[in-house]
Amino acid sequence: MEILNYFLISLIVYLGLAAGIIISYMAKEELKPGKRYFILAHNIILAFILFFILEFLNTNIYLVLFLPLIFTTFLFNYTNTYQKSYALYPILGAFFYIASKNINQLLIISTLILFYGFLIGSLQIDLKKKNYFQILYKNLLFFICLILFFL
Numbered sequence: 215m216e217i218l219n220y221f222l223i224s225l226i227v228y229l230g231l232a233a234g235i236i237i238s239y240m241a242k243e244e245l246k247p248g249k250r251y252f253i254l255a256h257n258i259i260l261a262f263i264l265f266f267i268l269e270f271l272n273t274n275i276y277l278v279l280f281l282p283l284i285f286t287t288f289l290f291n292y293t294n295t296y297q298k299s300y301a302l303y304p305i306l307g308a309f310f311y312i313a314s315k316n317i318n319q320l321l322i323i324s325t326l327i328l329f330y331g332f333l334i335g336s337l338q339i340d341l342k343k344k345n346y347f348q349i350l351y352k353n354l355l356f357f358i359c360l361i362l363f364f365l
Contacts, residue, residue, distance in 0.1 A: 220314055223324055227310065228357045230328040234335020235346050245336065256333045260302075261285055263326045267309050270319045303356035306330065310356075 238245055261282040268281060306327050313323035338349050 223320070224307075224310060224357060227324050227327045227331065228353075230331025231335045231350055231353055234332040235339055235349060236335075237332065238336040238339045245339070249337065252333050252337050256330070256337065259326055259330045259333065263306070263309060263323060263330070266319065266322050266326070267312060270313060270316065300352040300355060303353045307356040 264285055265282040268277060309323055310320075310327060313319040334353070335349060339345065
């Protein structure tokens with residue numbers, strides 16, 4: 215695929231953060247009761263991303279099956295990992311680049327990262343502080359890393 219296609223796909227994936235912010239703004243009353251489910255979905259999506267990347271890299275089958283389980287267990291013990299998504303987004307950018315070698319894998323990984331962005335946008339929003347642009351700015355490293363990878 216061409217560079218422009220990858221750029222547009224990565225832009226759409228990154229805008230999942232903005233979509234999560236918009237969704238949480240539209241459903242303000244659902245944020246507090248749904249927070250634990252958002253955290254659960256956040257952990258599961260990260261485990262699926264790790265599973266598919268390990269599967270794509272033809273890693274040992276035991277490692278493919280058990281490493282995401284160990285990773286998910288670790289995330290359940292540290293439930294505030296969603297607050298540090300700015301550190302995780304560059305890693306997701308690297309996974310996006312790795313998955314770009316196979317169009318089917320790219321479709322799966324980009325969809326999971328898009329859903330991850332929905333959740334992060336919903337979990338990190340503070341409607342009183344109106345930190346919309348701060349969330350987008352802190353996680354911009356995903357997009358910048360992709361540009362560096364494709365150069």
